[in-house]
Every structure is written in C-alpha cells, then in structure tokens.
Amino acid sequence: xxxxxxxxxxxxxxxxxxxxxxxxxxxxxxxxxxxxxxxxxxxxxxxxxxxxxxxxxxxxxxxxxxxxxxxxxxxxxxxxxxxxxxxxxxxxxxxxxxxxxxxxxxxxxxxxxxxxxxxxxx
Amino acid sequence: xxxxxxxxxxxxxxxxxxxxxxxxxxxxxxxxxxxxxxxxxxxxxxxxxxxxxxxxxxxxxxxxxxxxxxxxxxxxxxxxxxxxxxxxxxxxxxxxxxxxxxxxxxxxxxxxxxxxxxxxxxxxxxxxxxxxxxxxxxxxxxxxxxxxxxxxxxxxxxxxxxxxxxxxxxxxxxxxxxxxxxxxxxxxxxxxxxxxxxxxxxxxxxxxxxxxxxxxxxxxxxxxxxxxxxxxxxxxxxxxxxxxxxxxxxxxxxxxxxxxxxxxxxxxxxxxxxxxxxxxxxxxxxxxxxxxxxxxxxxxxxxxxxxxxxxxxxxxxxxxxxxxxxxxxxxxxxxxxxxxxxxxxxxxxxxxxxxxxxxxxxxxxxxxxxxxxxxxxxxxxxxxxxxxxxxxxxxxxxxxxxxxxxxxxxxxxxxxxxxx
Numbered sequence: 001x002x003x004x005x006x007x008x009x010x011x012x013x014x015x016x017x018x019x020x021x022x023x024x025x026x027x028x029x030x031x032x033x034x035x036x037x038x039x040x041x042x043x044x045x046x047x048x049x050x051x052x053x054x055x056x057x058x059x060x061x062x063x064x065x066x067x068x069x070x071x072x073x074x075x076x077x078x079x080x081x082x083x084x085x086x087x088x089x090x091x092x093x094x095x096x097x098x099x100x101x102x103x104x105x106x107x108x109x110x111x112x113x114x115x116x117x118x119x120x121x122x
Numbered sequence: 123x124x125x126x127x128x129x130x131x132x133x134x135x136x137x138x139x140x141x142x143x144x145x146x147x148x149x150x151x152x153x154x155x156x157x158x159x160x161x162x163x164x165x166x167x168x169x170x171x172x173x174x175x176x177x178x179x180x181x182x183x184x185x186x187x188x189x190x191x192x193x194x195x196x197x198x199x200x201x202x203x204x205x206x207x208x209x210x211x212x213x214x215x216x217x218x219x220x221x222x223x224x225x226x227x228x229x230x231x232x233x234x235x236x237x238x239x240x241x242x243x244x245x246x247x248x249x250x251x252x253x254x255x256x257x258x259x260x261x262x263x264x265x266x267x268x269x270x271x272x273x274x275x276x277x278x279x280x281x282x283x284x285x286x287x288x289x290x291x292x293x294x295x296x297x298x299x300x301x302x303x304x305x306x307x308x309x310x311x312x313x314x315x316x317x318x319x320x321x322x323x324x325x326x327x328x329x330x331x332x333x334x335x336x337x338x339x340x341x342x343x344x345x346x347x348x349x350x351x352x353x354x355x356x357x358x359x360x361x362x363x364x365x366x367x368x369x370x371x372x373x374x375x376x377x378x379x380x381x382x383x384x385x386x387x388x389x390x391x392x393x394x395x396x397x398x399x400x401x402x403x404x405x406x407x408x409x410x411x412x413x414x415x416x417x418x419x420x421x422x423x424x425x426x427x428x429x430x431x432x433x434x435x436x437x438x439x440x441x442x443x444x445x446x447x448x449x450x451x452x453x454x455x456x457x458x459x460x461x462x463x464x465x466x467x468x469x470x471x472x473x474x475x476x477x478x479x480x481x482x483x484x485x486x487x488x489x490x491x492x493x494x495x496x497x498x499x500x501x502x503x504x505x506x507x508x509x510x511x512x513x514x515x516x517x518x519x520x521x522x523x524x525x526x527x528x529x530x531x532x533x534x535x536x537x538x539x540x541x542x
Contacts, residue, residue: 005484011541016467036496037480038510060510062478063540107480 005064005098013067018074023056030118034110039065043073043114047122050081062107064100069111071095076115081122084115123417125522131156131409132520142490145525150292150320150453150516151494152342155406159345162405163398174397175371175388189397192404193387196352199407200318200337201328206360208353208387209395213319214243216338216353217286219390220315221247223363224284230255233281235312237261237269237298238506239291242499244317248286257281263506267294267443275306282312289321289332293498293514294443295426295453297321304333313359319343324422324451324518326415329354341399346406350399353390360386367392418519422452425517425526429454432530439533442507452517455498457509458482463542477536479513485539486513489532 023029023044033040039061046054055073059066072092076084092112093100100108129135132154137144146154172182174189194204210216228234234248238260248258259282261274269287278285285307290297300316307314313335321327322337323344329337334354341350365372365383369392374382383389410418427447433439433456442455460474479495486493494514497504504511515529 006539008541014540015463015465015470015542017470020467021469035501037478038497038504039478040510060476062480064480065478104480104484 001099010067013070014063017070028118032114041111041114065107065110068108072111129520139490145491145528147493147515149518159402159405163402166401192400195404202354208390210351212340212351213338218247219366225251228256232283233257234284235259235282236286285312286315288317290451293455293500295450300332325419341403346403350396350403369393423447429526455512455514479511482513485536486532491532
C-alpha cells in the first residue's frame with residue numbers, strides 16, 4: 001500500500017477514466033451519492049447470460065471516488081455475476097493500492113456500494 | 123495588533139505538523155485556545171470545583187460565584203444584563219431552545235422567515251415546527267452573495283411571526299445588516315433572532331444596537347472551550363416561555379404531580395451546568411476584550427483584502443461571496459472550477475473538471491495548511507450556488523499575512539500534484 005494517495009495509477013484513472021459515459025438501454029442503472037462530500041456516481045450495467053457484458057459510469061467528485069469507480073469497472077467488466085458478487089470491499093481497496101484515511105475510505109467505496117446496490121436483484 | 127505576540131499565547135500553535143509550522147485556517151469551525159483560557163479551566167478544577175447553587179458550604183458558594191460572575195462578564199461583552207443570558211451547549215442548542223419554547227406560540231399558517239445562507243442549525247430546528255403547519259420561508263441572495271433585500275421585503279408579511287438570520291455567513295462571509303432587518307421584522311410584528319456564531323467572535327456586537335430579541339452564539343468559536351454557548355433573550359420573552367428541559371436547577375418547587383419554575387435564566391438551565399465552560403468562556407471574553415473587538419475586526423478585514431488580492435492571481439479559482447471586505451467577515455470559500463487541461467480525457471474536458479475540495483484540502487494538508495472542505499453544514503446554500511461543496515479558509519487573531527502566503531503557495535501546487 002502506498003502512502004501517496006495521488007500516485008500515477010490513481011491519477012491516470014481520474015484524468016482518463018475507463019468506461020466513462022452514459023449507456024443506452026442498460027439492464028440496470030443505479031446512482032448513489034456521498035452527501036457529505038458531494039460525490040456522486042451512476043453505474044450502468046448490461047447483463048447477459050449471467051455475465052456483466054458491459055459497464056459504464058458517470059459521476060462527479062474527488063480524485064479518489066472517480067478513480068476508484070474507473071478501476072472497479074475494469075475489475076468487473078466481462079466477469080461472471082457470481083464472481084462479481086463475491087468481491088468484497090478489500091478487493092477493491094487492494095486494487096487501488098493506497099492507504100486511505102477513514103474519511104477518504106467513503107470516497108473510495110462509493111462506486112462499490114452503488115454496484116452492489118445495482119446487483120441486489122440479480 | 124501584534125500577531126507574533128498573540129501566537130505565543132496559543133500553545134497548540136507551537137506544534138509542528140510534518141515538521142512544518144501549522145497554518146490553522148479553520149477558526150470558523152472552531153478556534154484555538156489561549157493559555158489564559160486553559161489556565162482558567164485548570165484553576166477552576168484545582169481550586170473551586172463544587173456543584174453550584176445548592177451547596178451551603180464555602181466551596182460551593184465560590185463555584186456559584188464564579189459561574190454567575192462569568193454570566194455577568196459574558197453578558198457585558200454583548201451589552202446585555204446577566205439575567206438575560208442563558209447558558210447552553212452551543213448555538214445549535216440555543217436555536218433549538220427558541221424553536222421548542224417560543225415555537226409553542228406559533229400556529230398553523232404562521233410563517234418563519236429566514237435566508238438561504240443559513241447554517242443547518244438555523245434551518246432544521248424551524249423545520250420541526252412544520253409538523254404543526256408553520257411554514258419556513260427563505261430569502262434569496264444576490265449574485266455577489268449579499269442578501270436580496272427586495273426579496274426579504276417581498277416575503278415578510280402579516281403571517282411572519284419569526285425572522286431568524288445569520289449575522290455573518292459561515293460560507294460566503296457575508297455580513298448581514300441585522301439592524302436594518304430587525305427594523306423591518308419589528309415593523310411587521312415579528313420577533314427577530316440573530317445567529318451570532320460567526321459574528322460575536324469576530325466583531326463588536328451589541329444586542330441593543332442590532333435590535334435582537336434573541337442572539338445565539340458558541341463559546342468554542344471565540345477562544346472558549348467546547349460545550350458552552352449562550353442564548354441571549356429579551357427578558358419579557360424569556361419569561362413568557364415554557365422551559366426547554368425539565369429536571370434539577372430549573373425548578374422553584376417540585377410536588378408529586380406538578381412543579382413551578384425557577385426565575386429566568388435558571389428556568390432554562392436544567393441539570394448541573396457546565397461551570398468549567400462558563401469560566402473558560404469568561405476568560406476568553408477577557409482575552410478578546412484586552413485586544414479590542416474593533417481591532418479583531420480590522421485585522422481580519424486586512425487579511426481578507428490581502429487574500430482576495432492573492433487568490434485573484436489564480437485564474438481558475440472561483441470565490442463565493444462579496445468582494446468588498448467591508449461586507450465580508452474573515453471567511454473565504456472557493457473552488458477550482460472548469461479545469462480544461464489537455465491531460466484529461468476529452469469527455470471530461472468538455473464540461474471542465476471541478477477539482478474536488480477534498481482533494482484541495484488533502485493537498486494543502488501536505489504543507490500543514492488546514493482548511494475546511496465540504497458543504498459546511500449549509501446544503502441549501504450549496505444547492506443555490508450550484509456546487510456540491512467548497513474549500514474554505516477562515517481567519518482569526520493568530521493568523522497573519524505569512525499564513526495567507528503559505529496558503530497561496532500551497533494552492534499553486536494543487537494542479538501539479540494532480541497532474542492536470
């Protein structure tokens with residue numbers, strides 16, 4: 001885990017987020033916000049044959065929340081629902097690879113919570 | 123005013139953070155405490171601690187005397203008699219007290235007029251009265267962050283029973299002309315409440331001059347300890363009101379099925395009070411008085427002018443609130459907006475990125491510069507400004523131009539750290 005929360009991997013995902021943008025006709029669309037910070041994330045999923053065929057997100061917020069959403073979409077794109085549902089908070093946090101204070105942990109986990117919420121009916 | 127000498131009085135400011143001089147720019151949230159206040163609290167516990175008002179022994183009498191002399195001293199600071207000073211925990215509790223005890227006089231269809239720049243503590247307690255059909259009405263702001271007086275006049279009317287306004291906005295820094303608003307409120311037969319949380323610590327405030335029926339403020343924002351605050355109220359109003367909480371201290375007589383109340387102000391102080399807090403706040407008032415509140419105000423005005431000047435050097439920074447230091451307290455809220463760097467992907471560049479205040483605060487913290495970031499307990503105002511959050515630097519007597527320069531140098535690093 002790095003002490004530098006703004007290491008290149010995070011910044012790259014902040015400046016050039018993967019899978020960013022609106023999806024037409026998603027199987028499911030969910031939004032979530034962190035009112036304390038004003039961060040918000042919307043996740044769009046295309047689910048077919050028990051797989052996340054495609055995922056997109058839009059949102060506004062801090063570098064950590066936006067980079068985390070980008071990294072999460074890469075982690076789950078094309079994967080089986082079973083696998084995605086088995087992912088825990090720590091799987092995302094170790095993928096981020098940075099040490100986070102309790103306040104910033106909420107930023108990092110916003111996209112994870114929205115994704116879990118989106119998958120609750122599947 | 124000798125800031126270096128003042129800084130010597132604040133033990134915490136000697137602390138180095140990450141090996142650097144701590145630049146504390148969050149006094150709007152809470153102020154630091156001078157040695158005199160810390161000593162007064164220690165002295166109270168080492169020499170005078172006993173429960174107040176009931177003991178017949180010497181120590182209790184001395185503790186009672188300290189508690190009541192503190193009330194008198196704090197009252198004098200805002201031009202009020204001690205019997206109109208109610209000790210509470212903070213501004214929030216003071217406003218809740220009024221909402222609960224005075225709110226009983228309001229009926230369905232009555233209105234409470236406030237402003238869109240209020241702290242949540244001057245909004246939520248009034249929303250409680252919505253249950254009985256009392257309507258909360260918000261006065262809008264002008265583009266420069268000052269109160270829209272025309273809107274205020276349009277919205278006040280026969281139904282308005284309470285007007286409640288912040289003296290100084292904790293986000294915009296706007297200083298409201300409470301004297302003028304008081305006149306308008308009284309002309310319409312409404313009572314006038316002032317949230318003084320951001321004014322009493324920073325400028326001369328006299329309850330008569332501003333025409334306040336109630337004034338609420340917190341001790342911890344004016345060099346005093348946490349957990350002590352003040353509700354000033356006109357005596358006839360306080361007398362007409364029922365108690366807020368019941369228990370010891372606030373009663374005259376208690377019988378099995380009924381009780382009578384103590385006189386104002388003790389009627390509103392149920393249970394063992396925060397004597398330590400009152401004594402500490404009284405020492406804080408002495409300290410501020412020794413500097414002079416005009417001096418405090420002028421010092422902060424100078425820092426605001428200098429900051430506005432320097433912040434203007436960074437093009438992408440947006441500042442909220444009045445540009446005129448005469449109309450602004452020692453608070454500056456800002457955002458990095460519309461960043462259209464070549465280094466961000468095209469779809470983000472179209473709208474421009476707002477660098478989130480949490481990133482700004484984290485990066486400033488690397489240089490031991492402490493600012494607030496978030497919605498500052500003023501979400502309706504954030505919505506009105508159409509921003510999710512902002513960064514906020516605020517000043518007090520221990521800040522100087524060096525602090526502003528350090529802030530400015532650190533702000534210049536923000537884009538570099540994020541590489542945008």
